[in-house]
Amino acid sequence: MSVFTLGLNHTTAPLDLRGRFALSLEQLAPTLQTLRQRLVQPERPHGPEAAILSTCNRTELYCAAGPQLVRPALEWLAGVGGIGVDALSDHAYVLEDGAAARHAFRVASGLDSMVLGEPQILGQMKLAVREADAAGTLGSTLHQLFQRSFAVAKEVRTSTEIGAHSISMAAAAVRLAAQLFEDLREIRVLFVGAGEMIELAATHFAARAPARMAVANRTLERGEKLATRFGAEAIRLADLPARLHEFDVVVSCTASSLPLIGLGAVERALKLRRHRPMFMVDLAVPRDIEPEVARLDDIYLYTVDDLAAIVQNGGEKRQAAVAQAEAIIETGVQSFVHWLGERGSVPLIQALQAQVDAWRGNELARAQKLLARGARVEDVLDMLSKGLAQKMLHGTLAELHAADPAQREQLAATVSRLFLRGSAAAPLRGAPGDAL
Incomplete structure (x- = not known):
């Protein structure tokens, strides 16, 4: 099963054109029934799952159906507005699967609104879902999409309205790292600690999809819990000095009364790294990283006071809140795409x-x-x-x-994965008859 979103909004269409597609709450159910009748297929005699969100700023159709129905849906929507398909195509967008989920999550969270963060859209989306359910067009796939949208919106509004200063500093740390490293997707990031500040920082860095992340914490179980959430490795705090050189970015925030990362450990790490630069952020009070570390060449160390000086105005806080929201949304998108893939099996x-x-x-x-x-x-x-x-x-x-020779090796590897899981046996090679 796939999902797609077809629509137009205040960023893609002028007011007069949007007005052609505006539907009242009472019109949603009969309009959905008409759509279903238009998109009926032999394998789905009752039509696809569908929901319509219509406000002054947008009209969007959400469907759980194959991509072959995008064009018929576009033609149907053009008919609703009384314009040609080409004219609608100039102002409409079509998003599928993960992109459709990301859009729904952003809409529910107020990130795609004319007024950033406005709360009314969430209520309007809930009403649209209720009408689709009453019309019998919702279905389990769209139900999942919208329920996840509401959950993500709740987390965004909670997380970005509380602790704004902390969120801003986490966002600033990522931006500073981006100034030092050409591509954050190629860096390796170590988080020391597992508290709220580290969780915020990990959320921001995870949104940039670094090559590798790890969490070091005094309590391994708590570190593993945070690491699992972000697909990171959990390491013991005692192993930190021996592994420090593996990471390009180190973000630390613990409740330790003494520094955990000393000058000697960083000097050894730089030597093993052949003096490739390291970006270090110490968010702890008192410090987790000895202040002398800042004097080393190839070390870029920022303390909580340094970041606080960078984060000074409301604009910075708002940008940080948006960045945090986007990171939360991305986590939700990956979860939905995984669920959708499992459902397809x-x-x-x-x-x-x-x-x-x-x-x-x-x-x-x-x-x-x-x-x-x-x-x-x-x-x-x-x-x-x-x-x-x-x-x-x-x-x-x-x-x-x-299988021909070109296919056999790949097929043999797949068979080995399926039938020899946990076995020391190697994938089959050569002619199948030789191995059997």
Whole structure:
């Protein structure tokens, strides 16, 4: 199952054109029914899942359907507005799957509004979902999309309205790092600590998709919990001096009364790095990093006071809040895309389970007949197990034998992953007959 969003808003269409597509709350349900009738397909006789969000600033159609329905939906929407398809295409946008989810999350959070952060849009979206549900066009996929949108919007509004100063400093740290390193996607980031400030900093850096992240914390369990959230590695605080050289960026904020990262450890790290620069942020009070570290060449150390001096005005705080919101949204998008991908595998999983059940039933029936004839239990069990194994491997072995050389190595690697998981056996190479 795929999802797509088709619409136009205040950034893509002038007011008069948007007015052509404005729908009242009472019009949503009958309009959705008309859309469904237009987009009916043989494999989906009841039509696709659909919802419409219509405000003074936007009219958007959300559909859970394949991409082949985008063009018919565009033609239908053009008809609603009484304009040609080409004229609508000049002002409309089409977003699919992850991009559609990102857009929905941004809309719900007020980041796509004419007035940044306005709260009315969330209520309007909830009403649109309620009307789609009442019209019978919502469905489980769009239900997931919108419920996740509401959850993300709640987190954005909570996180970006409370602790704005902390959020601003985390955003400033990322921007400073971006000035030092050409591409943040190539850097390795270490977070020392697992508290609120580190969580905020990790959220901002994660939004830039660095090559690698790690969390070092005195309590390994808490560090692992934070690391898991961001796809990072958890390391022991005791291992920090030996591994410091592996990271380009170090952000530290713990409750330690004494510095955790000393001058000697940083000097050794620089030597191992062949003096490639390191960007270090000490957000702790008292310090986590000895102040003498700032005197080293190739070290760029910023303290909490340094960042506070950078973050001085409301504009900075607002930009930081937006950056934090975008990071929260991105996490939500990845979660939804993962869910959508898993949902797409359901038919295959069901078919596999049905096939295995059929094989099992056939072999069990044959075994019961043999037992009824007086066959030895040991022989019947042996035959049963071999029969099941042969049936389950037959298709795979046939594909290996039939594959051409260019496909065989990739297929063999896949088979090894599926059937030799946890085994020391290597992927099959050469002719399948040689390995079997």
